[in-house]
Amino acid sequence: MLKPLYDHVVLEPEKEENKTKSGIILTAKDNERPQMAKVTAVGPGKEGNxxxxxxxxxxxxxxxxxxxxxxxxxxxxxxxxxDILAIVEGA
Amino acid sequence: MLKPLYDHVVLEPEKEENKTKSGIILTAKDNERPQMAKVTAVGPGKEGNxxxxxxxxxxxxxxxxxxxxxxxxxxxxxxxxxDILAIVEGA
Amino acid sequence: MLKPLYDHVVLEPEKEENKTKSGIILTAKDNERPQMAKVTAVGPGKEGNxxxxxxxxxxxxxxxxxxxxxxxxxxxxxxxxxDILAIVEGA
Amino acid sequence: MLKPLYDHVVLEPEKEENKTKSGIILTAKDNERPQMAKVTAVGPGKEGNxxxxxxxxxxxxxxxxxxxxxxxxxxxxxxxxxDILAIVEGA
Amino acid sequence: MLKPLYDHVVLEPEKEENKTKSGIILTAKDNERPQMAKVTAVGPGKEGNxxxxxxxxxxxxxxxxxxxxxxxxxxxxxxxxxDILAIVEGA
Amino acid sequence: MLKPLYDHVVLEPEKEENKTKSGIILTAKDNERPQMAKVTAVGPGKEGNxxxxxxxxxxxxxxxxxxxxxxxxxxxxxxxxxDILAIVEGA
Amino acid sequence: MLKPLYDHVVLEPEKEENKTKSGIILTAKDNERPQMAKVTAVGPGKEGNxxxxxxxxxxxxxxxxxxxxxxxxxxxxxxxxxDILAIVEGA
Structure with missing residues (x-):
């Protein structure tokens, strides 16, 4: 098990990486790698936040x-x- | 639905991207990509702001x-x- | 109308860009583009200033x-x- | 013996570097070097933390x-x- | 007239740029441009200084x-x- | 004699630079220069520390x-x- | 006369630049220029220091x-x- 330190977050990429259940295709212009993933562990935070x-x-x-x-x-x-931009709801 | 974190903002580019209803043409010198878009979601802010x-x-x-x-x-x-420079009113 | 955010300022380059009424020629060594313009909108400021x-x-x-x-x-x-260096008076 | 200063940490790479006991393979995309190691010494911290x-x-x-x-x-x-991202538990 | 903002300073290079009255030669190693000039306007300062x-x-x-x-x-x-290094007295 | 300012430290490389008494070999991957040395002078510190x-x-x-x-x-x-990483004890 | 501003310092390189009276040779690995000089003027300091x-x-x-x-x-x-590293005493 990975226990992230401070403000680090562990993500697990989706199995069918570029498609969500509803058929959403997520692509990143800069390197064409998928940019959606599921959070599997979060750090305790940093400086009390x-x-x-x-x-x-x-x-x-x-x-x-x-x-x-x-x-x-x-x-x-x-x-x-x-470095996380947004949470995807209803995905 | 995209729920931006902290001070992130989600934008949706205009359909006819380089033209506003009033015929405004928006171009960016550096990469010639349109620079106008509509805000579709805003984060909760950062450090209480x-x-x-x-x-x-x-x-x-x-x-x-x-x-x-x-x-x-x-x-x-x-x-x-x-990274947002200005709000366009009357567009 | 452009409503700048925070400490942003909107400028409109002079019509005869490189010459002021009094015949002032403004040139910039680094890229030879004129560096004088008129302020057309100012943001509300940042952190109360x-x-x-x-x-x-x-x-x-x-x-x-x-x-x-x-x-x-x-x-x-x-x-x-x-990034504004100075106000030009009597121009 | 190495006594790290401030917030430095000394690590000892695993003997079979790329494999943990449970057969976990750890690789780093950027330079293909293993990224898991055991902490052997920690500094006293910095600014009281x-x-x-x-x-x-x-x-x-x-x-x-x-x-x-x-x-x-x-x-x-x-x-x-x-620069430590996470603690690996059960490895 | 140029009215500098905040901590900006306007300088006017000396007529005989590389020589002061007393025959001082000022050269700059990095680009061989003279580095001495006369202050013609100073900004109001920044953050109350x-x-x-x-x-x-x-x-x-x-x-x-x-x-x-x-x-x-x-x-x-x-x-x-x-970016001003020193005042030249007796020049 | 060298009297370092603020948080500077003066080091004297070991005579047999790459070997300690106990035969320890210290090498640095990045430039293959030895990385162990003896402190010969320390500055008074910075901001009271x-x-x-x-x-x-x-x-x-x-x-x-x-x-x-x-x-x-x-x-x-x-x-x-x-830029000092650790003190070597028993070397 | 050069009157340095704030935390600036004016240095005068030694006449026989690479040798001190006691025959000390000072060389700098990075550009082979001598690195010892005599302080001829100091600024008033910065932020009260x-x-x-x-x-x-x-x-x-x-x-x-x-x-x-x-x-x-x-x-x-x-x-x-x-950018001054140390004072040389007895030179």
Whole structure:
């Protein structure tokens, strides 16, 4: 299990990465990598401020700001919450 | 639905992107991409400061500062409010 | 109408751009673009500080710091007040 | 023995670097170097804030942010705690 | 007349630019442009701090930090006071 | 004698630079220069904070952050304390 | 005479630049220019903090951070005090 430090967030990319259930296609102009993923762990926050995202949220984020790791055969992305742009509701 | 975090703002480019109803042509010297769009969602603000723009505002902004995503077959731009330059009234 | 946000300022370049009424020629060494323009709108300021320039001021500024937009067939420049160097009086 | 200063942390890469006991493979997209290591020493903290990681923690981190040294024939990595992304539990 | 904003200073390069009355030669290694000029206008200061230089001071400054403008057929340099290195006395 | 200012520290590289008494080999991946040296002088600190290292400490540091000078036929390195990573004990 | 502003310091390179009286050779790895000079003027300080160096001090400094000017046929270097590394005593 990954326990992020401070304001870091762990994301798990969607299985069918570029498509949401409702058929939404998410693409990023800069590198064509999908930018939507599900939050799987959030850090405790920084300087007493808790984070705004929670486990289970679907989020869009700046793809270039992530560190990609493979853990237990799954890919995860870790980034700071400030690089998350928005929560996707109804996805 | 996209719910922006903190001081992020979601914009929807105009259908006829380079022309407003009154025939205004908006061009950006640096990359020739249109720079006017309509605000469709605003974040809650940052450090207790609410944002100045509101849903429905037409705004001009720094094109290079945006992240472009496709969601439900529509294009959206997400940026920080500090990269919005002005609200266009009467457009 | 352009309503600048925070510390942004909207400028309208002079019609005969490189010459003022008194025949002043303003040139910028770095890119040879004129650097004088008239203030047409000022933002409300930032963190409670009102801006120093006012509508109608002729100003000189750092040309590379501006965003150029075309609006109602006129060219405008938008920049932060901190990129305005001086007010030109008697121009 | 290495006694890190302020917010520095000393890490010892895993013997079988790319595999954890449970067969986890950790790879970093940017330079393909493993990104998991064990904390062997932590600094006293900075400006009165103790660090969040402790000796024995398995951590993932930004590989490019480390200084690699060889000491007593073992390789160590030194980095600031802010470049550690998450603690790996159950690894 | 140029009225500098905040901590900006307007300089007028010396007529015989590289020589002072006493025959001082001022050269700048980085771009061989003269670095001495006379202060012709000072801004009101920034955040309540008045500037240290006054009109008439001869100053040496970082040449690369200036914006050069031509106004009423004279060349002027505008820079922030923090890019002025020293006042030249007895020049 | 070198008296460092503020938070600067003067280091003297070990005679047999890459080996400590116990045969420790210290190498730096980035430029292959040894990274261990002995503190010979410490500055008074900055903003009322005394430094953490003291004369005689063996330290590892970021090699690229040093200024190398030759003084009385000996080589010294000067750097800010924040570029020292750890104290080496038992070396 | 050069009167430095704020935290600037004026230095006069030694006549026999690379050698001190005691035969000390000072060289800088990065650009091979001598790095020792004598303080000839100090600014009043910045934000109420007086400077630590005084006129007559021999100092070593970061060569790349200086502005070189020729004044009354002598070469001087001007830099911020924060780019002075140490005072050389007994030189």
């Amino acid at each position: 808790a984070l705004s995202v929670k486990v289970g949220d679907k989020v869009v984020f700046k793809a270039y700001a992530t560190t990609e790791i493979t853990f237990d055969d799954k890919k995860y992305l870790i980034l700071k919450e400030s | 609410a944002l100045s723009v509101k849903v429905g505002d037409k705004v001009v902004f720094k094109a290079y500062a945006t992240t472009e995503i496709t969601f439900d077959d529509k294009k959206y731009l997400i940026l920080k409010e500090s | 009102a801006l120093s320039v006012k509508v109608g001021d002729k100003v000189v500024f750092k040309a590379y710091a501006t965003t150029e937009i075309t609006f109602d067939d006129k060219k405008y420049l938008i920049l932060k007040e901190s | 103790a660090l969040s990681v402790k000796v024995g923690d398995k951590v993932v981190f930004k590989a490019y942010a480390t200084t690699e040294i060889t000491f007593d024939d073992k390789k160590y990595l030194i980095l600031k705690e802010s | 008045a500037l240290s230089v006054k009109v008439g001071d001869k100053v040496v400054f970082k040449a690369y930090a200036t914006t050069e403008i031509t106004f009423d057929d004279k060349k002027y340099l505008i820079l922030k006071e923090s | 005394a430094l953490s290292v003291k004369v005689g400490d063996k330290v590892v540091f970021k090699a690229y952050a040093t200024t190398e000078i030759t003084f009385d036929d000996k080589k010294y390195l000067i750097l800010k304390e924040s | 007086a400077l630590s160096v005084k006129v007559g001090d021999k100092v070593v400094f970061k060569a790349y951070a200086t502005t070189e000017i020729t004044f009354d046929d002598k070469k001087y270097l001007i830099l911020k005090e924060s």
